[in-house]
Amino acid sequence: MKRFFLILILIISNNIFSILEIEIIKGSDNLSKIAFVPFAVNEGLELSQGENLAKLIESNMLLFGEFENLDKAEMLAFPSLEEDFFYRDWKIQGVDFSVIGKINSVNILGNLNISYTLFNINRRIKVLEGEIIGSENNIDGIAKIISNRIYEKITGLKGIFDTKLAYVINSDSDTYQMCISDIDGKNERILFTSKSPIMSPDWSPDRKKIAYVSFENGIAEIFIQDLKTGERDSIQALGMTNSAPVWSPNGKSLALVVSFSGNPDIFLYSIASKSLSRLTNHYAIDTEPSWSPDSKKIIFTSDRSGSPQLYEINTSSKRQKRLTRDGTYNARGRYFPDGKSIFFVHGNNGNFQIATKKLSSRFIQTLTSTSLDESPTISPNGNVIIYATKKGSKGYLGGITLNGKSRFSLPVKNGSVREPAWSPLVNK
Amino acid sequence: MNKIITSFHTLLLLIIFFSLIFSIFSMPKLKVSKNESIKINFYEMSELSKPSRKIVSNKKVTSIKKNKDSKDSKDSKDSKDSYTNSNNLSDLLNNSFLKKDIKNEISKIRLTKERKNIIKFSSIIQNKISSIWIKPNSLSETLSAKVLIRLAPSGEILDFELEEPSSNKSFNESILTAMSKIFFFEEIAGADRKVFETNFRNFKLVFKSSGEIR
Numbered sequence: 001m002k003r004f005f006l007i008l009i010l011i012i013s014n015n016i017f018s019i020l021e022i023e024i025i026k027g028s029d030n031l032s033k034i035a036f037v038p039f040a041v042n043e044g045l046e047l048s049q050g051e052n053l054a055k056l057i058e059s060n061m062l063l064f065g066e067f068e069n070l071d072k073a074e075m076l077a078f079p080s081l082e083e084d085f086f087y088r089d090w091k092i093q094g095v096d097f098s099v100i101g102k103i104n105s106v107n108i109l110g111n112l113n114i115s116y117t118l119f120n121i122n123r124r125i126k127v128l129e130g131e132i133i134g135s136e137n138n139i140d141g142i143a144k145i146i147s148n149r150i151y152e153k154i155t156g157l158k159g160i161f162d163t164k165l166a167y168v169i170n171s172d173s174d175t176y177q178m179c180i181s182d183i184d185g186k187n188e189r190i191l192f193t194s195k196s197p198i199m200s201p202d203w204s205p206d207r208k209k210i211a212y213v214s215f216e217n218g219i220a221e222i223f224i225q226d227l228k229t230g231e232r233d234s235i236q237a238l239g240m241t242n243s244a245p246v247w248s249p250n251g252k253s254l255a256l257v258v259s260f261s262g263n264p265d266i267f268l269y270s271i272a273s274k275s276l277s278r279l280t281n282h283y284a285i286d287t288e289p290s291w292s293p294d295s296k297k298i299i300f301t302s303d304r305s306g307s308p309q310l311y312e313i314n315t316s317s318k319r320q321k322r323l324t325r326d327g328t329y330n331a332r333g334r335y336f337p338d339g340k341s342i343f344f345v346h347g348n349n350g351n352f353q354i355a356t357k358k359l360s361s362r363f364i365q366t367l368t369s370t371s372l373d374e375s376p377t378i379s380p381n382g383n384v385i386i387y388a389t390k391k392g393s394k395g396y397l398g399g400i401t402l403n404g405k406s407r408f409s410l411p412v413k414n415g416s417v418r419e420p421a422w423s424p425l426v427n428k
Numbered sequence: 429m430n431k432i433i434t435s436f437h438t439l440l441l442l443i444i445f446f447s448l449i450f451s452i453f454s455m456p457k458l459k460v461s462k463n464e465s466i467k468i469n470f471y472e473m474s475e476l477s478k479p480s481r482k483i484v485s486n487k488k489v490t491s492i493k494k495n496k497d498s499k500d501s502k503d504s505k506d507s508k509d510s511y512t513n514s515n516n517l518s519d520l521l522n523n524s525f526l527k528k529d530i531k532n533e534i535s536k537i538r539l540t541k542e543r544k545n546i547i548k549f550s551s552i553i554q555n556k557i558s559s560i561w562i563k564p565n566s567l568s569e570t571l572s573a574k575v576l577i578r579l580a581p582s583g584e585i586l587d588f589e590l591e592e593p594s595s596n597k598s599f600n601e602s603i604l605t606a607m608s609k610i611f612f613f614e615e616i617a618g619a620d621r622k623v624f625e626t627n628f629r630n631f632k633l634v635f636k637s638s639g640e641i642r
Contacts, residue, residue, distance in 0.1 A: 019576075019631055021632045022633055024634065024636065025636050028560055120605060155565055155598060156598025157564075
């Protein structure tokens with residue numbers, strides 16, 4: 001009899017709890033609004049130091065157009081401590097998050113103790129609280145660390161404000177410069193200048209070296225340059241031409257293109273043993289290799305089907321697979337940091353745009369709306385793509401967030417900028 | 429006696445089992461827009477599933493009228509009684525069918541109106557939430573989270589609960605933030621009491637991310 005009651009209860013509860021469900025799939029196109037309140041300062045420090053620090057954090061957070069800010073002039077209060085913070089002051093301004101903080105001097109050496117707090121205004125909760133001790137001379141670095149922590153708390157993604165960018169500047173017709181800078185364009189450093197073309201820079205996973213191709217000796221030659229010492233080593237005489245070097249995720253080898261007797265194929269080069277092993281062997285052109293994050297596969301471009309398409313090869317089994325079929329031009333493929341999707345240059349009716357594709361799907365999505373886009377590189381957190389594009393004859397770097405909400409261009413340089421390569425995270 | 433009780437129990441068990449199966453599978457999805465859907469609750473489904481006899485009854489009425497016409501044209505004295513009988517019968521049938529028709533029609537209109545109201549208010553809720561929900565960036569996985577909402581008849585949100593969170597912390601946070609931005613669905617105040625009680629007193633929002641790159 002108990003069984004009947006149990007089943008009866010089940011039926012009744014099933015009917016009682018059949019509740020209306022409304023699906024929400026589309027989100028808002030609005031951006032989260034953040035108020036960066038000028039930091040308060042302890043006695044003995046300049047007020048402008050607090051203001052400067054808040055401004056640096058603000059400009060970091062706004063760098064990729066993912067947030068909007070509340071102007072200082074519109075702020076109703078300038079709290080620096082939690083007890084002085086009132087959610088209503090920010091709620092009526094439509095603010096989603098507020099950052100407050102205070103700078104205390106620690107010692108006469110100029111070390112600062114900086115405390116900061118992040119509030120979620122809508123939920124009326126403190127979501128982050130932290131302290132950092134750093135030198136007065138490194139206020140930019142401190143701002144980047146705080147920005148990373150705030151960014152991570154709001155988005156759930158790793159902060160990328162202390163990453164760097166490598167790129168090639170072609171300042172006049174016969175001057176090429178291999179450069180690196182902070183991701184915001186500051187602290188630019190020229191690594192190498194040549195009268196011959198420089199191409200394909202790629203960061204070592206520890207961020208200590210860069211591999212690139214230089215034509216300084218009349219042929220395509222791969223160099224590895226140490227960023228600290230500036231020393232350059234050539235990967236010598238592997239074949240007729242060597243190009244497109246890409247570091248493996250463990251930093252022990254490079255995938256590269258070697259052309260013996262004019263037919264480029266993909267090879268692996270062991271840095272320790274300086275030995276070469278062949279990956280592809282096809283009469284067509286195989287080029288532009290790039291590693292999957294788990295090191296098991298390499299994506300590359302090949303024209304073996306009659307037009308440039310993307311393929312991947314398993315580095316152990318050497319099994320190959322074609323990845324793209326739509327359109328007559330799909331090249332320069334790279335994996336997303338999660339390894340589940342790829343991004344590449346997709347050509348269609350003379351327009352070359354950056355596109356993405358999930359490996360599990362056959363459809364591609366075009367990201368950019370400019371027409372001569374090339375050399376895409378992705379942020380280590382997988383959220384932003386920077387690519388080279390052209391306005392007239394001048395090349396510049398454009399960027400886009402993966403959700404498509406934000407498009408931006410990086411500060412204009414004195415010359416055409418090409419071949420961007422985003423560095424890995426510091427702690428990788 | 430024991431056998432009778434056992435077979436009665438078995439029969440009851442079977443009825444309950446089929447009723448359970450029916451109730452589980454009778455939860456159709458009603459498309460509101462291309463990508464969005466609303467589940468209609470069991471109450472409404474059971475009302476809708478009642479068969480309408482309008483077409484059948486009309487046919488019968490028509491055939492009875494034809495019979496009557498043919499009998500009139502023949503004008504047979506012998507058949508007068510039978511004609512009177514059949515006339516009474518057809519009137520009786522007519523009345524009973526018409527009553528059922530009217531009842532069905534009223535029920536259908538009422539349900540259509542209810543359905544339209546559910547869709548209307550659900551769309552309002554959908555649009556309001558969509559306009560304030562800032563999805564986290566770069567969601568490459570398929571995610572889903574359910575929020576249970578309790579409303580007052582005025583449309584005020586009495587409370588909400590992230591009943592079934594997703595595996596992604598940022599996704600869950602974004603939902604809680606969106607839900608914290610809204611206090612009222614004012615339009616619900618205009619809803620019919622029965623529609624409100626059966627559908628919007630307690631309802632769920634199912635937040636979804638398809639895992640597309642953009």
